[in-house]
Amino acid sequence: MPVNLPAGSALARPCPRSVSILSWNVLLPNSRDGWWLYKYYPPGVPAAATRWEARRELLEQTIGASQADIVCLQECSALSFASDFAFLFAAGYSAALHGKGRMRPATFWRSDRLRLCGADGAELPPADEPHGEEAPAAVGAAEHAVGGGPGDPSEAALVARFEAKRPGVLHGDRTLTTSFRVRGEDGADVPGCPPLWVTNCHLTAGPEARRRLRQVHEALDAIRKAREVAAINRAAEAAAINKAAGAAAMSTASEAEAMNRAGAAAISTASEAETVCRAREAVAVGRTRDTAVVFTAQANAAAGREGAATGGGAAGRLTRGQVAGGSVPSRAAAVVCGDMNSQGRSAVRELLETGLVWPSFRESGDPTESEQVEVTSRARRQEIGRFACAYAGGAAPTGALAGAQVGGQEGGGAGGGDDGGGGDEGGEAAPPPVLPPPTMYAASLSAAMRSPDGSMSPALVSALTECFETLSAGGASLDCAATDAWLRMINGSPDRGSESRAAAACRAENGSDLLSLHDFLTVYQAELDQGKYWGVEHDVRMMRGVGMWVEGSTPFTATFDQLYYTAGALRLRGVLEPVSAQRRAALLAGSTWLPNEWAPSDHLPIGAVLTLEDIPAGEGG
Secondary structure (H helix, E strand, O other): OOOOOOOOOOOOOOOOOOEEEEEOOOOOOOOOOHHHHHHHHOOOOOHHHHHHHHHHHHHHHHHHHOOOOEEEEEOOOOOOOHHOOOHHHHEEEEEEEOOOOOOOEEEEOOOOOOOEEOOOEOOOOOOOOOOOOHHHHHHHHHHHHHOOOOOHHHHHHHHHHHHHOOOOOOEEEEEEEEEEEOOOOOOOOOOOOEEEEEEEOOOOOOOOHHHHHHHHHHHHHHHHHHHHHHHHHHHHHHHHHHHHHHHHHHHHHHHHHHHHHHHHHHHHHOHHHHHHHHHHHHHHHHHHHHHHHHHHHHHHHHHHHHHHHHHOOHHHHHHHHHHHOOOOOOOOOEEEEEEEEOEEOHHHHHHHOOEEEOOOOOEEEOOOOOOOOOOOOOOOOOOOOOOOOOOOOOOOOOOOHHHOOOOOOOOOOOOOOOOOOOOOOOOOOOOOOOOOOOOOEEEOHHHHOOOOOOOEHHHHHHHHHHHHHHEEEEEOEOOOHHHHHHHHHHHHOOOOOOOHHHHHHHHHHHHOOOOHHHHHHHHHHHHOOOOOOOHHHHHHHHOOOOOOOOOOOOOOEEEEEEEEEEEEOOOEEEEEOOOOHHHHHHHOOOOOOOOOOOOOOOOOOOEEHHHHHHOOOOOOO
């Protein structure tokens, strides 16, 4: 049975075949981008705690304490990636950064414990990236070059090396997949361990269930295709070796035959009968031996031709059906983790745990997704294996992982086996999922700010009207000076933020520099429509001294951060508690929310320790 590991503790590995993984949506680093993130924080948090320097220190403490072999982060910025996470490079991690997006997934791995590999586990040529001891020096050079710090040309050039496409790294739609070989203490690959696939996700938020399903399905299908190509290449290599061996044997036999014939011709000119007889006897013996050599050569050549016919020629000769028939390993050691932006019985979870999503499937169990819609117009199947949720199964009481037994519950979650199949459409409904612990705790503001029809609540209208009257000094509108004062109060500048752009649009539409109460309310209705409750809460609090949040109110919680693993190829050994009992009690009591002075993100980290199971010979891909 897996063990619960206390929040902030090390993800200790019980054996060389084990791997520890930490996943964390770190909230967009505000070293260069994300100036508005101070609005996420609850009242009373010092301004210094909202800055990147303080947040980075907290990240370094938590990630460093975990000693994770693999660290999957979401919401990294390409503008400052190398300098933001210099502490990980200094600790001996290598990294891959997704090549697209403002907020990207990035995967780090300890170079002494893992190496990137191909789908067949083969060693790859060294990547053009700083790693280990080289990275801190390269990052330091970037920080002190032209202008210094995040965003300068040296930083951009360095980041480009991390986001470059290369073998062992697959870039998908908001997914980043890497394949690894596990290394032992001597630096060599641990014998018998198959490649480990890790898909780091930051799926699309909002009512986008169809796209989220497609994002994960495409990531898993990319793994399937990579494994099939590896199997085809292995078959081609084997056929080429057989063909070469057969040709070499045939050539050797031909040479021997020619030499014997030459000897027989020379001997036939001898005048002494006894010599001729002896020579003929020698030739007869030689030909008997040559016949055996030629027979062996012909057999090897035939084997070579048969190998070529069944896959040793062009890659396309090995069909997908032949691959599924046994040339490709039936099990893959794979992990899918990250910010899924969905919870409950989602389509993503259905695909991972059952291997199949029918058009009739409807999501359930997520209060943020109340409308049930079709998520796919055709059956979606994945062939990597049955996944289990690391946090959905039973676990032993909190304790040290080193003392856990290897036996007991396998998988630790719903769904076992490794066939990746799914049930028949219209069968029995899946049992209600065991919900993992929340990884998000936020102020519950929607009920206070919105009416059931989506419009602004009377309480918020009243609060904003009070703010407007204060800003306008009791007047009917805000002039340019009052508007600038308002924007400086909430955004620190009149020239940035969505509020500034919306106010400018209202003035342009009115053909006037004045902003009416209706315009003011329109600006904040747009903020609500974008889901920026935290921003509206901050602004109201800044303008009138108190926001809509009531201390002690029940918080909004969500479990968007999840970690799945293939139960047939990986064994769950331990799971990391996202937060300590004391801090969880404070969050549930409504005295604070995330992020705050001890939490650098609006998400909590999750982690697990997994052991790679023995893979039979021929199933190592």
